[in-house]
Amino acid sequence: MKNKKILVFDDDRAILEIFSIVLESAGYDVEISSTSHDIIEKVTAIEPDLVIMDNWIPEIGGVEATKLLKSHPDFKHIPVIYCSANNDVESLAQRAGAETFLSKPFDLDELEKKVESTIESSSAIK
Numbered sequence: 001m002k003n004k005k006i007l008v009f010d011d012d013r014a015i016l017e018i019f020s021i022v023l024e025s026a027g028y029d030v031e032i033s034s035t036s037h038d039i040i041e042k043v044t045a046i047e048p049d050l051v052i053m054d055n056w057i058p059e060i061g062g063v064e065a066t067k068l069l070k071s072h073p074d075f076k077h078i079p080v081i082y083c084s085a086n087n088d089v090e091s092l093a094q095r096a097g098a099e100t101f102l103s104k105p106f107d108l109d110e111l112e113k114k115v116e117s118t119i120e121s122s123s124a125i126k
Contacts, residue, residue, distance in 0.1 A: 004119055005029045007048035009036045009065065010083070011057050015104075019052065022108050023115065034058075036065035043075050050119050052102075055084035055092055066096035079122040081114060 006028050008019045016032040023030045031046045037059035043051070051069065055062040062082065070076050082093035085104040093101035099121070102114050 003029065004049040005031065005046060006050045006052060006115065007042060007046050008032045008052045009039070009057055009062070010034065010052075010054035012054070015054070018108075019111075022111055026112050026115075028115070036060060036062065039065045039069055040072060040075070043069060043072075043078065048078060050115060050122070051078055051080045052115075053080050053082050053096070053098065055082065055086055055089070063092060063096040066098055070097040077122070079118045081118055 006023055008016060008030060010016050010019070011034050013034070016034065020030045020032060031048065033042055036053070036057045053062045053066050057065065062084070066080050066082065069078065069080065080098040082089065082096055082098035082101040083104060084092060086092060089101045089103050100114065100118055102111065
């Protein structure tokens with residue numbers, strides 16, 4: 001998974017730091033953002049292989065940001081892991097168009113496995 005880029009959207013700086021530490025130690029390049037209203041601009045600049053999207057992110061929110069990404073012809077192929085502490089995270093992920101979801105709080109091993117399997121699945125489709 002070397003050289004795979006992950007773009008993480010979350011408004012909680014501590015969560016962003018956890019994602020960065022865990023995923024960078026697993027060999028990924030990680031970029032973070034605490035807002036999602038400019039998702040298309042950020043994805044254009046970073047060209048990630050995977051997006052991790054928080055549900056409760058300021059301005060437009062995770063569902064709408066994911067829908068924007070998935071409706072864009074150049075970026076609809078980028079897999080999204082929807083991340084939330086909501087009890088209905090699975091239905092939120094489906095509504096947003098995300099490939100999968102991760103419930104908060106999450107186990108760090110679960111995070112790594114979810115990221116790896118989601119990237120592998122998307123690579124097989126290309």
